[in-house]
Amino acid sequence: MRVLALSGSLRPQSLNTLLLHEATHLAPEGMEIRLWEGLDDLPHFSPERDVEPPPPAVAELRAKISEADAVLVCTPEYIHTMPAVLKNLLEWVVSSGAWVDKPTAAWSASPSLEGGARAHGSLVHTLEVMSARVVTEASRCLTLAHSGLDEAGHLKDPVQVGRLQTALAALAAAQTP
Numbered sequence: 001m002r003v004l005a006l007s008g009s010l011r012p013q014s015l016n017t018l019l020l021h022e023a024t025h026l027a028p029e030g031m032e033i034r035l036w037e038g039l040d041d042l043p044h045f046s047p048e049r050d051v052e053p054p055p056p057a058v059a060e061l062r063a064k065i066s067e068a069d070a071v072l073v074c075t076p077e078y079i080h081t082m083p084a085v086l087k088n089l090l091e092w093v094v095s096s097g098a099w100v101d102k103p104t105a106a107w108s109a110s111p112s113l114e115g116g117a118r119a120h121g122s123l124v125h126t127l128e129v130m131s132a133r134v135v136t137e138a139s140r141c142l143t144l145a146h147s148g149l150d151e152a153g154h155l156k157d158p159v160q161v162g163r164l165q166t167a168l169a170a171l172a173a174a175q176t177p
């Protein structure tokens, strides 16, 4: 099963991106998680720019989503919602229909106690409007307030490791036959 991982952060030391790297180590057997690193190459979306051929990064993103069996998105919370760069990514995918019926795990991570729950809500809402198949059992809000990532980028808390492993197993189970 091929899973495309998308981070909503541009920061080189992003907690959300580190979590997706961590997910690659926690994936169940048979699941391969690959991170797409083109977020910063996407132009600002505007409908009149959504023409053929699309900008190269847009074409690549759409192709990667289409080829994937499932998508895993991990979003930070900025001002109680998902970052504009992630919303921009979602806007570029709408017209292609690449996300329709695609099993999708929505994750959020934040140093706050709520774990980015409001950003998570906005992400899930938008994905559902786009007709993505959001897998609730595979979705997570992760607080990194008490125990975050160690210097190697691994989660310190075994309970959180277990929550992510369960989420990834649920995503595997949601694969379209």
Ligand SMILES: Cc1cc2nc3c(=O)[nH]c(=O)nc-3n(C[C@H](O)[C@H](O)[C@H](O)COP(=O)(O)O)c2cc1C
Residues within 6 Å of the ligand: 009, 010, 011, 013, 014, 015, 016, 017, 076, 077, 078, 079, 080, 081, 109, 110, 111, 112, 115, 116
């Ligand atoms: C402009 C700005 C707004 C933020 N707003 C929130 C917020 O509403 N809720 C929250 O939990 N964290 C908020 N944060 C903190 C981010 O969650 C934190 O910086 C996080 O590490 C960003 O994700 P990243 O590490 O993946 O880049 C905000 C940070 C910035 C820079």
